[in-house]
Amino acid sequence: MHTSELQEMMYNIYFKRDRQRGIEKTFMWLVEEIGELAKAILKGDRESQKEEIADVFAWLLSLANLLNINLEKVLIEKYPNKCPRCGKNPCSCLEK
Secondary structure, eight states: OOHHHHHHHHHHHHHHHHHHHOHHHHHHHHHHHHHHHHHHHHHTOHHHHHHHHHHHHHHHHHHHHHTTOOHHHHHHHHOSSSOTTTOOSSOOTTOO
C-alpha cells in the first residue's frame, strides 16, 4: 500500500472526527504519540515501539489531511531518491 492510499484510508475513517477536533488539537495528539514513542524507545519495549510508531504515522496522516497536504507527494518532492542537502544517494553530508 502506498502512503497516499494510507492517507486516503485515514481520511475515510477519521476525517469527520479530525475536522471537529481541529488542527491544533490533532497536532497535540501527534505530539502526545511522539512522547509515547520516545518512552517505548527508552524502555527498549519492541512491541510498544511498533505500536507507537504506527500511531505517530496515523496521526501525521490525519494532520496532513486537515492541512490538505498530500504526504506522499511532498515527500517525493523533498526527497527525490537523493539527499536534499548534498544531492547524493547515499547521502555524503557527513563525509569529510
